[in-house]
Amino acid sequence: MAGEADYDMLMHLTGEFAGRFLVISLIATPVAMIFPKGKVGKWLVRNRRFFGVGAFAYTLLHTIFYLIEIPLEKVVNEFFEIGILTGWIAFFVFIPLAMTSTDAAVRRMGVSWKKLQRWVYLAAIMAFLHWALVNVQDPHWKPALVHFSPVIIFSIYRIWKHYQQKQ
Ligand code: HEM
Numbered sequence: 001m002a003g004e005a006d007y008d009m010l011m012h013l014t015g016e017f018a019g020r021f022l023v024i025s026l027i028a029t030p031v032a033m034i035f036p037k038g039k040v041g042k043w044l045v046r047n048r049r050f051f052g053v054g055a056f057a058y059t060l061l062h063t064i065f066y067l068i069e070i071p072l073e074k075v076v077n078e079f080f081e082i083g084i085l086t087g088w089i090a091f092f093v094f095i096p097l098a099m100t101s102t103d104a105a106v107r108r109m110g111v112s113w114k115k116l117q118r119w120v121y122l123a124a125i126m127a128f129l130h131w132a133l134v135n136v137q138d139p140h141w142k143p144a145l146v147h148f149s150p151v152i153i154f155s156i157y158r159i160w161k162h163y164q165q166k167q
Pocket residue numbers: 008011012014015016018019059062063066084087088089090091123127130131134140143
């Protein structure tokens with residue numbers, strides 16, 4: 001068993017990296033749309049899948065550390081707490097997305113691959129809420145918002161653009 005401080009540090013690090021990779025994978029398309037001639041957007045889009053898989057890999061590590069450290073009885077008892085349940089939902093949504101991240105899956109699934117990938121937004125909302133509320137007595141809205149603000153801002157921009165084009 002890891003010491004309390006080691007466990008906290010491992011959870012914090014793996015959680016933050018999972019969140020950061022997720023955010024990078026989500027801002028790739030809007031950055032490329034807003035700066036169509038920019039190299040950064042093109043690079044992000046080309047590597048988007050790697051960032052997504054990276055987010056899943058860190059989430060998996062994060063979950064494994066949790067399951068090693070926390071007794072099964074506690075895992076079961078706190079499953080439905082808002083700060084934990086949101087983490088589990090993000091994790092379970094990530095699994096099919098990561099499993100279909102290969103070129104072969106993209107080819108085989110065609111249009112339904114794109115539809116499946118949209119579930120990443122649910123995973124992102126759940127990951128955000130989990131980050132903010134995992135310690136519900138002392139919510140961490142600030143770091144969660146700082147990390148997810150690019151996704152929030154770009155999402156608002158994309159919705160606004162969508163309605164502009166409709167009019
Ligand atoms: C996309 C999925 C996930 C992301 C991005 C994520 C992110 C994070 C982050 C950033 C923290 C640190 C919060 C802070 O110290 O301010 C954290 C803590 C934590 N996460 Fe996750 N997490 C995810 C999934 C999960 C899952 C599936 C579990 C297992 C149920 C879990 C359990 C925990 C626990 C127990 C802590 C608190 C650790 C402590 O005692 O300090 N997380 N998570």
